[in-house]
Amino acid sequence: MSGLVAIVALVSVLTVLNLLLTFGVIRRLREHTELLAGRATPIVGEPPSLPVGRQVGDFAATTTDGEPVARALLAGDTLxxxxxxxCEPCEESLPHLVEAAKKWPGGRRNTLVVVIGRRDRAADHVERLAPVARVVVEAPDGPIATGFGVTAYPLFGVVDSSGQVLRSETAPAALLPHGVAPA
Known part of the structure; x- marks a missing residue:
């Protein structure tokens, strides 16, 4: 009988200890949540965009097909x-970008998509975009992203042959010229 009492007492002590540790973990998680929430910078105002009127800096890169691209090589209005x-918004806009690129005047020659990241992670994007656009995969501080001053994703715009940003939108279909129906 005394053995049974000892076992019940031990289980009771372990249960109370477990509850105390659980409450401690919950309290700690709440503290971490508050700290992380304090570090997050909410986006206020307009979503990120390419500044209209901005002159794009010089850049030179190579597409996934081995074709050179540079600001000096832009021909006509380029999407x-x-x-x-x-990036969830990037993934959501990918099919819309493919459809807009199919309809873009000048086709693949006047459509440039820069996928920021490692080549192995960008393989799906390259596969889907290569038939309708010239695709470059580069690091966040790559020459094209630096030339355009890109700091957020996704970004969509139209640049003329001199490298000036003509338009910028949050959806690629919104950049299609008037008279060209979005998908």
């Missing part, structure tokens, strides 16, 4: 897009 794999 430009900046995406990164794993």
């Amino acid at each position: 430009v897009a900046f995406l990164t794999p794993g």
Whole structure:
């Protein structure tokens, strides 16, 4: 009988200890949540965009097909897009970008998509975009992203042959010229 009492007492002590540890973990998680919430900077005002009227800096890169691209090689109005794999808004806009690129005047030659990230993570984007756009995969501080001053994703815009940003929108279909129906 005394053995049974000892076991019940031990289980009771372990249960109370477990409850105390659980409450401690919950309190700690709440503290971490508050700290992380305090560090997050909410986006206030307009979503990120390419500044209209901005002159794009010089850049030179090579597409996934081995074709050179540079600001000096831009011909006519060029649809430009900046995406990164794993970005939820980028993933949501990818099919819309493909459809807009199919309809863009000048076609693939006048459509440039920059995928920011490692080549292995960008493979799906490249596969889907290569038939309709010239695709470059580069690091966040790559020459094209730096030339355009890109700091957020996704970004969509139109640049003329001199490298001046003509328009910028949050959706690629909104950049299609009047008379060209979005998908």
